[in-house]
Amino acid sequence: MVGKMEIRSLSGFLARRLMRKVAGGVEAYLAIAGAILLVVVVAMTLLSSYIAPYNPIVEVGPALRPPSSQFPMGTDHLGRDVYSRVIYGAIVALEVSGISSLLSSLIGTPFGLLSGFLGGKTDRLFSIIMDSIYAFPGLILAIAIAAMMGPGVINMSIAIAVVYIPTYFRMIRGQVLSIKEELYVDAARALGAKNSTILFRYIFANVIPSLVVVLSLNVADAILTEAGLSYLGLGIPPPTPDWGFDLSKGKSFLPGGYWWMITFPGLMIVIVVLGFSLLGEGLNQILNPRLREK
Amino acid sequence: MELLEVKDLKVYYYSNAGLVKAVDDVGFTLGKKQTLGIVGESGSGKSTLGFSIMRLVPRPGRIVGGSIFFDQENLLLKPEKELRKIRGRRIGMVFQDPMTSLNPLMRVGDHIVETIMRHETVTKEQARKRAESLLERLGISKTRIDDYPHQFSGGMRQRIMIGLALALNPDIVIADEPTTSLDVIVEAQIVELMRQLKRDFESSMILITHNMGIVAELADIVVVMYAGKMMEISDSISLYENPFHPYTKALLRSIPNIRLTSQELTFIPGLPPDLINPPRGCRFQPRCKHAMPRCIEEEPPLIKLEPTRKVACFLHGG
Amino acid sequence: MIIILLSIIFIVLRVMPGDPVLAMLGDKAPIQQVEAMRHQLGLDRPLHIQFLDYVSNLARGDLGNSLIWGKRPVIVEILEHFPATLELTIASMIVMLLVGVLTGAQAAYRRNSPVDYGLRIYGIVIYSLPIFWFGMILQLIFGVYLKWLPIAGRIDPFLSPHGVTSLYTIDSLIAGDLLGFVSAVQHLILPSLTLGLVLSGIFTRLTRVHMLDVLRQDFVTAARARGLKENTVLYKHALKNAFIPILTMIGLQFALLLAGAVLTESTFSWPGMGSYLVERISYRDFPAIQGAVVFFAVLVAAVSVTVDMIYAYLDPRIRY
Secondary structure, eight states: OHHHHHHHHHHHHHHHHHHHHHHOOHHHHHHHHHHHHHHHHHHHHHTHHHHOSSOTTSOOSOTTOOOOSSSTTOBOTTSOBHHHHHHHHHHHHHHHHHHHHHHHHHHHHHHHHHHHHHOHHHHHHHHHHHHHHHHSOHHHHHHHHHHHHOSSHHHHHHHHHHHHHHHHHHHHHHHHHHHHHSHHHHHHHHTTOOHHHIIIIIIIHHHHHHHHHHHHHHHHHHHHHHHHHHHTTOSOOTTSOOHHHHHHHHHHTGGGTOTHHHHHHHHHHHHHHHHHHHHHHHHHHHHSOOSOOO | OOSEEEEEEEEEEEETTEEEEEEEEEEEEEOTTOEEEEEOOTTSSHHHHHHHHTTOOOTTEEEEEEEEEETTEEGGGSOHHHHHHHBTTTEEEEOSOTTTSSOTTSOHHHHHHHHHHHHSOOOHHHHHHHHHHHHHHTTOOGGGGGOOGGGSOHHHHHHHHHHHHHTTOOSEEEEESTTTTSOHHHHHHHHHHHHHHHHHHOOEEEEEESOHHHHHHHOSEEEEEETTEEEEEEEHHHHHHSOOSHHHHHHHHTSOOTTOTTOOOOOOOSOOOOSSSOOSSSTTGGGOTTOOHHHHHSOOOOEEEETTEEEOOGGGOO | OHHHHHHHHHIIIIISSSOHHHHHHOTTSOHHHHHHHHHHHTTTSOHHHHHHHHHHHHHTTOOOBOSSTTOOBHHHHHHHHHHHHHHHHHHHHHHHHHHHHHHHHHHHHTTTSHHHHHHHHHHHHHHHSOHHHHHHHHIIIIIIISOOSOOSSSSOTTOOOOOSSOOHHHHHHHTTOHHHHHHHHHHHHHHHHHHHHHHHHHHHHHHHHHHHHHHTSHHHHHHHHTTOOHHIIIIIIIIHHHHHHHHHHHHHHHHHHHHHHHHHHHHHTOOSHHHHHHHHHHTTOHHHHHHHHHHHHHHHHHHHHHHHHHHHHHOHHHHO
């Protein structure tokens, strides 16, 4: 009895240790899976004109046909190829989410750096403004801005960018605050380094890993927001292929059982969003290791 | 058979760093109304030993060998469901840190009532009555039965903890470092309380601690552990008057004695043992003044020197 | 903080590029019409006067009048649509919490097991789904193919419960109207599942983290040492403690609930505030748009204050 117990647990233990060495942790898997998805998506986008069999904005066949060998994802109500529209749709999605994320980070980060470093009244002022925006439902804010500004890629990007500025602000500010406490910044100051040097070299360098993570997750979110805006009619005007827009059009045909107009664009959104999400989550686990779980 | 018989117990932790042999071949018996003291440094395996009797060894630890006979049944073979009936009812446990061992969201009285009602079929009112009298017994006013743990001091919380362990009049109470988190004055009170309750409840006790002082006051038998192994087991009077094992002697010497003003604080030289790669032969050998070449090659077996005393040391034979 | 928010809304709607009047009338409208509308809305006055007006009106609960149809007060129209959103939000919150917290607790309890990994992946994946798409898929499956549940509206158009709360489910219960109750519940299922499930992903992860923390603590082992049943230990002791930080998150997630509600309402033709907002945007009804957005802001602020109060009540360490 005794011997058996010991042998069994021992071998199980060794097996698990082996597995862990091979797997390298779930985290790495996540990031890799995400990265793979993204590479595929980006490649698809860049090569869209070569991959897509048809022109996505013109009628190329009979309307409302289910998936077939000629039209692998079927045709929509205007006789356009859904597959081509899905491929080209990535352009808008990535454009808008990319631009807006860039904008958000470019505005939010300096403010966060400044606010965290300066502290005092400036910090309080900025913080309360940013917190207010952050607390408000993002989509609704984007809706309001987009409604006022009108359709178009740039306008949408700006609308979405505003929503995510506080995210960067808070993250950067938080990092700055905690790094401020770190001893080596004091040490640098003791050695006579100027304020700005301290700021940029030490703090910024430490902030970059988190920035990358937030960017990735931001893009994921932004894609969803962009799709939402288009779905509600506030996005890119037709006939530009856009997933959210196609989904809203497909909705009218749902009761008739025309499932392909909705399923494929939506799946595409899920894939791209998952790609960025997994990448961000995976990077997060790698760069900010939490307590090693046994 | 005695109330509790532990034989050849092995408890290992399967950690990321490696296999930690926390308890390696430990055995002892405990009789009715006896108090067993288990002493050793941090990392000696004594707490793990305590938890394993209740089979509450936390992951990634596992009991990998040996037997624990409680009332003639091997606890290691029992299914979880039956163990739950034993825990709290026939074996109780007092935890080390009173600040964290009570549920902060639950009233103190409810802790007791919940335990009583889990194991016995009584009404809530009856359970409450018993909780009230238990609190009184512990020196806590029964009007405080509906207070929350954070409203009590550390010493009082530990009393509650002790009360919880004794609520159902268990056969054995395992006290894991019951006074380590308390200051000296409160410690004295708790020791006195434990002495009284031991008498009144007639339960056996396993007292796990590194404090040689309270072991002297409360224990009938003492087990000295080091690096997961038993170094010596003896009745407490003999242990204190005439310790056999070098480690035991060193432990006793390291208790500061307030009366001997000229005494220097002695300590045991060397580092605590690595439980993943323990020293060859006798585990204490790297730090032992009397180490012989044989101590490095072989592990000394536990030998009975007197009817109530066993030692694992080549100095004393074997 | 609410003041800041309201100010920001003001800024967004009037100061930012994009002329609301042109947006409303279209940029081909004759100049006189544009000027007339601008004057009517008070948008030709200096900004600071506009702002004062805005604030004082808000203090009185006056959100202006709608520009279309009956020109009714916006606040009235919003309050008409509010109960629908409230019902949807509450139902979704229930789904979100039930699914999220329970899955999170199980994931923590079975740490590093396949169940754990599966649930964590579930959490990430489901949160990546666009709410409106998920809703449509559910509509397809349960409404169109299986024909089990309705896919639009709040209730069978031939039944109309009237009642105290305007929450159809409760009103019909109170009135003893069983048919109405069943219909209301049927219509509520898919939308609340859509919104609730997608958002539950966050709570799965959140609960898991907090539960892991709590399960590590002494009092949990101590509870086991008293022989309490595993379920008691898990739910009554561990989860209850983990729940308090989760509660604060609910307050923060309420904004997400509202945002998601807008999309859900659109998908299911649910006549709530979200639909109202979207509709008014298509009509360029500026006062209504502003009013709705302001209302959302107030709502979010109110909920966060309420959550703070509940939190203070639930944690005895704060209470005593």
